[in-house]
Amino acid sequence: AARTHAAAVRHAMRTQFLPLFYARLGGQSAPVRSAAAAAVAGAGASGGEKKGDTGVAPHQLLIALPLLHVLQALPAADRESEVPGLLLRLCTHLRARDFSVREAARVALCDVAAELGPKELGGVVRVLRRSLSRGFEAQVFGYTLHALLARVAPLTVAGELDGDVGYLANLAVEDAFGEAEAQRRVAQIASKTKEAGGGTKSLATLALLAGCVTFAPRTLNALLSPLLRLSGGGGVVAAETGEGGSDGADGAAPSAVLERRLGEALMQVGAGLRANRSATPESLCRLAKGLVANALPADAAANSKGGNGEGAAAAAGVAPKGKRATDARRIPETEVNLAAHRRAAAPEHADALAHVWAIFGLALLRDALRGGAGEGGARLRSGEPAHCALLAPLLPLLARAVDHGHPELCAAALRLTTTLVRCPLPDGGGLKARAALLRACLRRVQHVSALSASADGALVASVRALAVLLKAPPAAAVAALPATTVTPGVTPGPKHGRKGGASSASDNPGGGAGGAGVSDSSGDSVDEDEEAPLPAPTAPAASGGAAAARALTLSDGQLRWLLEFAHTRLLEPTPPPCVFVLIKAVLGRRYVGARLYDIAGRLGELVLGADDATSRDHAAELLCSFLLAYPLGDARVLERLHFVVANVGYERADGRRSLLKLYGLLVKKLPAAPLLKWAQLLFVPLVPRLSDDPDAGCRKAAGATLELLLRRLAPDAGDASDGGRALGGLLRLTLLWNADADAELRRAAAQVGALFAPLLPVGESLDLLLRASVTALAVALADGARSDALDADAGRAAAPPDDAQWQPAYHSLRALERALSARGAAVHSVALNELWTTTLAHVLEYRHVWVRLVAARLLGVYLAALRAAPIGEGGFASLPLGATPAALAELLAASCAQLTLSRPSTELAQQAAKNALALCLLLHTRPELCPPPGSAAAAALR
Numbered sequence: 001a002a003r004t005h006a007a008a009v010r011h012a013m014r015t016q017f018l019p020l021f022y023a024r025l026g027g028q029s030a031p032v033r034s035a036a037a038a039a040v041a042g043a044g045a046s047g048g049e050k051k052g053d054t055g056v057a058p059h060q061l062l063i064a065l066p067l068l069h070v071l072q073a074l075p076a077a078d079r080e081s082e083v084p085g086l087l088l089r090l091c092t093h094l095r096a097r098d099f100s101v102r103e104a105a106r107v108a109l110c111d112v113a114a115e116l117g118p119k120e121l122g123g124v125v126r127v128l129r130r131s132l133s134r135g136f137e138a139q140v141f142g143y144t145l146h147a148l149l150a151r152v153a154p155l156t157v158a159g160e161l162d163g164d165v166g167y168l169a170n171l172a173v174e175d176a177f178g179e180a181e182a183q184r185r186v187a188q189i190a191s192k193t194k195e196a197g198g199g200t201k202s203l204a205t206l207a208l209l210a211g212c213v214t215f216a217p218r219t220l221n222a223l224l225s226p227l228l229r230l231s232g233g234g235g236v237v238a239a240e241t242g243e244g245g246s247d248g249a250d251g252a253a254p255s256a257v258l259e260r261r262l263g264e265a266l267m268q269v270g271a272g273l274r275a276n277r278s279a280t281p282e283s284l285c286r287l288a289k290g291l292v293a294n295a296l297p298a299d300a301a302a303n304s305k306g307g308n309g310e311g312a313a314a315a316a317g318v319a320p321k322g323k324r325a326t327d328a329r330r331i332p333e334t335e336v337n338l339a340a341h342r343r344a345a346a347p348e349h350a351d352a353l354a355h356v357w358a359i360f361g362l363a364l365l366r367d368a369l370r371g372g373a374g375e376g377g378a379r380l381r382s383g384e385p386a387h388c389a390l391l392a393p394l395l396p397l398l399a400r401a402v403d404h405g406h407p408e409l410c411a412a413a414l415r416l417t418t419t420l421v422r423c424p425l426p427d428g429g430g431l432k433a434r435a436a437l438l439r440a441c442l443r444r445v446q447h448v449s450a451l452s453a454s455a456d457g458a459l460v461a462s463v464r465a466l467a468v469l470l471k472a473p474p475a476a477a478v479a480a481l482p483a484t485t486v487t488p489g490v491t492p493g494p495k496h497g498r499k500g501g502a503s504s505a506s507d508n509p510g511g512g513a514g515g516a517g518v519s520d521s522s523g524d525s526v527d528e529d530e531e532a533p534l535p536a537p538t539a540p541a542a543s544g545g546a547a548a549a550r551a552l553t554l555s556d557g558q559l560r561w562l563l564e565f566a567h568t569r570l571l572e573p574t575p576p577p578c579v580f581v582l583i584k585a586v587l588g589r590r591y592v593g594a595r596l597y598d599i600a601g602r603l604g605e606l607v608l609g610a611d612d613a614t615s616r617d618h619a620a621e622l623l624c625s626f627l628l629a630y631p632l633g634d635a636r637v638l639e640r641l642h643f644v645v646a647n648v649g650y651e652r653a654d655g656r657r658s659l660l661k662l663y664g665l666l667v668k669k670l671p672a673a674p675l676l677k678w679a680q681l682l683f684v685p686l687v688p689r690l691s692d693d694p695d696a697g698c699r700k701a702a703g704a705t706l707e708l709l710l711r712r713l714a715p716d717a718g719d720a721s722d723g724g725r726a727l728g729g730l731l732r733l734t735l736l737w738n739a740d741a742d743a744e745l746r747r748a749a750a751q752v753g754a755l756f757a758p759l760l761p762v763g764e765s766l767d768l769l770l771r772a773s774v775t776a777l778a779v780a781l782a783d784g785a786r787s788d789a790l791d792a793d794a795g796r797a798a799a800p801p802d803d804a805q806w807q808p809a810y811h812s813l814r815a816l817e818r819a820l821s822a823r824g825a826a827v828h829s830v831a832l833n834e835l836w837t838t839t840l841a842h843v844l845e846y847r848h849v850w851v852r853l854v855a856a857r858l859l860g861v862y863l864a865a866l867r868a869a870p871i872g873e874g875g876f877a878s879l880p881l882g883a884t885p886a887a888l889a890e891l892l893a894a895s896c897a898q899l900t901l902s903r904p905s906t907e908l909a910q911q912a913a914k915n916a917l918a919l920c921l922l923l924h925t926r927p928e929l930c931p932p933p934g935s936a937a938a939a940a941l942r
Helices: 002-025 035-045 058-072 076-093 099-116 118-131 137-155 162-177 179-184 187-192 202-212 217-231 256-274 281-295 298-305 309-316 338-345 354-369 385-391 394-402 407-421 431-451 457-470 475-479 543-551 556-570 577-589 594-609 613-629 634-646 653-669 672-677 679-683 686-692 696-713 725-738 743-759 764-793 803-822 824-828 830-843 849-868 885-900 906-925 936-941
Strands: none
Touching (some): 002 058, 058 099, 076 118, 099 118, 099 137, 137 162, 137 179, 137 202, 162 179, 162 202, 162 217, 202 217, 202 256, 217 256, 217 354, 354 394, 407 457, 431 556, 577 613, 594 613, 594 653, 613 653, 634 679, 672 679, 679 686, 679 696, 679 725, 686 743, 696 743, 725 743, 764 803, 764 830, 803 824, 803 849, 830 849, 830 885, 849 885, 849 906
16 A cells, blocks of 8 residues: 555656646756646746746746755655756756846756755766757856856865866866857857856866865876867867867967966966865975976986986886877876876977976965965975975976976076075975076076066066075085085185186185185185185085085186176166175175176165165165175275265265165174274264255164264273274264354254263263253353344344254253263253253243253253252252252243243143142242242242
């Protein structure tokens, strides 16, 4: 009875229920099997909804997912026979002319595919491929394939799509490079079909596939095989029929469009591989190494291994010259042999697009090193020893890639070289590999510079990589040399003039053969007025380590060419930044050549006259490095310093700013002995810049440089070892200016005094500075009083003080404030008695707000010291700090006047109120300081 009942239910489902669903769904199906289903289909066809040419409204397709749930409840045999019919009906609606129907069918098909799961995606796509095969349907197919994979990929577990990856990748490549892509470029087709107007989705489909397959040789071969056949010149192989596509024909050279499109496809594949969670650093490095090694010429690969070229090529699946490759269409699952695919498909043009694959492999590594691995597991960390061990074997391949003729491949290899060499590779990646890279980069710079006078991308990448390789090799790499290598000694080299050649080991009487390059060893003292080369190392005793060590240096001819190249580029109005990087590397290795001194002279010109600020700043830094790192006699150093100090008044403000940056670098980095020797030479030219320079940036830079110079000369905090004698000499010079009759000179002296103030210890020097500052303050007040008297005699209102009047007063007050803030005990100096008793009260009411503010802060320092000072029994004579009742009354009156004089700033009002309150409290707690009743001071308070 149960079996009979189940059979009846199944019969009812197949003859009554499912036909009703299918009739509502519409599309291609078997004849309707019941009158009720025919009535439903007729009602749907005659409804008022907008329909496509398939006779269905978009909302009717919403029934697809519930229908799938019903089918999944059927027995397995019935389910397997009914689900393809459901898929076929949905795919039929994708042929509708109405885009809304196609979009609804696409959404329904994606929902059904997600419900069926990733393992059934291949079957869904096969039904889709059979349904959409001609005309505009090809555009719909590529668009829908991407939509399906985008919907299913997030649900995929590693390995679920591995069986169908080759089929899906072939479909995506066929859509991206075949007839469908050609139709998308036709404006009429793109405007009529929204799927075509949306651009190619199949490249993104490749990215989705690469992100969800297992990162293993078999799946990677299946994923990349369609692109390999395409790059080999064999056209696109159709997924079902095996017919060639339209992008290329056997024996035809690939076009630039194909090369560009292949690069775009591989870029998308790379993005997917970097996001692949099953990828590991080991598998990524293995893949990248295989891509690069197989893309480079086979004979170069054999030579690099030092073995039989034919045997090495056969092992890689690549045919030697003059022989055809064996059939490598079926790649072993143990390795990714890209070259075998490419050469077997089109041996006549096997290397036509090899560089694209090499660039792809290099880009994978570079993005992984730069942290571009997304959420995948193949992120390479430059500080991880295990990852660095994986990267070290790539250096020889990079040298071969740099020597490759294609500019884009060379640029990619050079960029990766710049990144890899900076990593802490084991033994520096090997001295031989670094030497090969150094030679390759130098050859590349020579080649590119001969082709073009402009600083294009290839030249920039070559020079930057060469600059990185010119740096000294890691100590671990040098330590790994054979034990027979002798530690380089230091032997002074002969003197030479500017017309001499580059210094090399042949200049050294104890040196070895002429093939040795210039050493980076530091030199000892040289004669004062001669430019001498740095000492060269003695030749190592053994050939193995010696050859590796010499390979990491430049020969005499190479160095001459490199310096000539740098000098030529520096002669341009705006030199390329990469040239500055190269010169920095040369200076870092301390190579010596006659042209280097010409480069230093040109750098000095660029500091002042370069068009852009970056070039000026780079030139300033390099010129400072040259002056500090290279042995020069006193006459030559003095010549360079005279160039710097003589041009602080250069007419262009941007040039002055860059020169002052160089000035500051020299003051900061000069050793103590030359700094003491030329302290006055460096000090004097900066003083007028503090007030005379019209550019605010130059004035600020001059002040910062002066303060740095004085700090280095300070006896307690600086690094000078003369006990403050040089600083004292500069102070005496400043005090002479302070007593000069020239107002501008006095103003400059007041500014410099403010820089001296916190650096002087309590004693005679500080007392001299305090006395000079009080005198300068009194002179400024007297000048202001005379100007006011002249205005009063002429019957006009007093004019505001100009810069020449208020700035000396302001800077003198700043010097006093900074001195007392740094040396609190100086407040008791007798040199300040006049300030506390008479001068300060007048300055508090000066007609410039900055002067009044500094005077108010200085009064606060005085009151703090006065509150802490004891008072004796001798009346006014025993009052500390020259305080008298009359003087305190005047200070209180002036503080109150500050609150009402013109419009005080917030800071001034707050400080004046604090001072008035402190004075009132002081007079209240110490009545002996109050002025006697009826005195003039008491009247002033009233």
